[in-house]
Amino acid sequence: MKTGSLKALKGKTIAVLGFASQGKAQAELLRKKGLKVIIGARKNHASWKNALKAGFKVYSFSEAAEKADLIHFLISDPVQKEIYYKFIEKKLIKGKTISFSSGFSIAFNLIKPKKNIDVIMIAPVAPGKKLLENSDSNKKIPGLIAVHQNSSGKAMQTTIALAEALNLKCFPSSFKEEAVANLFSEQFFLCGGITELGKAVFSEMISAGISKETAYLYSFNEINLLAELIHEYGIEGMYSRISDTAEFGSRINAYTLFGKEFKKKLSIKRKEISSGKFAEKWVKEFSSGKKLLKKMILKEKNSLPEKAFRQLMK
Numbered sequence: 001m002k003t004g005s006l007k008a009l010k011g012k013t014i015a016v017l018g019f020a021s022q023g024k025a026q027a028e029l030l031r032k033k034g035l036k037v038i039i040g041a042r043k044n045h046a047s048w049k050n051a052l053k054a055g056f057k058v059y060s061f062s063e064a065a066e067k068a069d070l071i072h073f074l075i076s077d078p079v080q081k082e083i084y085y086k087f088i089e090k091k092l093i094k095g096k097t098i099s100f101s102s103g104f105s106i107a108f109n110l111i112k113p114k115k116n117i118d119v120i121m122i123a124p125v126a127p128g129k130k131l132l133e134n135s136d137s138n139k140k141i142p143g144l145i146a147v148h149q150n151s152s153g154k155a156m157q158t159t160i161a162l163a164e165a166l167n168l169k170c171f172p173s174s175f176k177e178e179a180v181a182n183l184f185s186e187q188f189f190l191c192g193g194i195t196e197l198g199k200a201v202f203s204e205m206i207s208a209g210i211s212k213e214t215a216y217l218y219s220f221n222e223i224n225l226l227a228e229l230i231h232e233y234g235i236e237g238m239y240s241r242i243s244d245t246a247e248f249g250s251r252i253n254a255y256t257l258f259g260k261e262f263k264k265k266l267s268i269k270r271k272e273i274s275s276g277k278f279a280e281k282w283v284k285e286f287s288s289g290k291k292l293l294k295k296m297i298l299k300e301k302n303s304l305p306e307k308a309f310r311q312l313m314k
């Protein structure tokens, strides 16, 4: 994707809504590029206080939306709909842009934006901390971009300018593609998949009489080493850098767990995400005060892998 200049953003006011991982990093980067950035947040909550401490002008969501040409949604995905309809929609006059760093709200029709505005996405594929760490280097962070509505005719220029300001190497995508790929991968591979598979392997070792410390050391404790190898050299590059024993055993054994039945189940789960069923569940859970999530976290606090981890960290 070719890079663009910041011209499309010069003289414009950007309201970053939220000041957590992405909000803080992106607001800092945009300010560093000489762009006019204000923050929209809930009064006296963490984002409000932290943004003030970082020297930004902070306003309520509706004041920020009124002042801004571009309103960048960096608040939690399941609350974006509520904030949009309560505070933002009425401030959206022709010529304004709303932007997102995830496809969630648009992809699953939680927000149906007014037709007179531009709607764009700039989704860094990295946590905010990484964006900030990389800001001065030539190495760009990958990011997905998309235009959902182009009322002004200039939505792509705005998108490319934002991506340039955030030092991203961009790949064209869509809100739906980003949302499905992101949710599906984090649930069944990167976050949930790896941990659940690791817990099953850990538990089998415990059943075989292996101590919890040894089981932990040979499972979760080495995860960063393998992740780094794959990140740097790809899957084959990783295999070529581990022992022959590890490589042969992995290639001949691991895939046998993931047969037809497993792939069928995976496909059902992917469809639940694509259809918006998961998004609906998450918005409901979030608005109930994350009751179920809190219960699940509590249950895991004293699980055996957690005890092993604490023991090893002593």
Ligand SMILES: NC(=O)c1ccc[n+]([C@@H]2O[C@H](COP(=O)([O-])OP(=O)(O)OC[C@H]3O[C@@H](n4cnc5c(N)ncnc54)[C@H](OP(=O)(O)O)[C@@H]3O)[C@@H](O)[C@H]2O)c1
Binding pocket: 017, 018, 019, 020, 021, 022, 023, 041, 042, 045, 046, 047, 048, 073, 074, 075, 076, 077, 079, 083, 101, 102, 123, 124, 125, 126, 127, 128
């Ligand atoms: N984190 C990542 O690695 C990453 C990477 C790429 C894209 N993204 C996307 O970037 C966006 C922001 O993600 P994030 O991880 O930075 O933040 P987050 O942890 O998802 O959300 C935290 C932000 O949401 C606000 N918030 C939470 N509940 C709220 C409520 N009821 N009313 C108003 N504001 C509320 C918080 O404000 P308070 O301080 O007031 O609680 C805070 O500013 C999301 O769309 C996410 O999908 C994240």
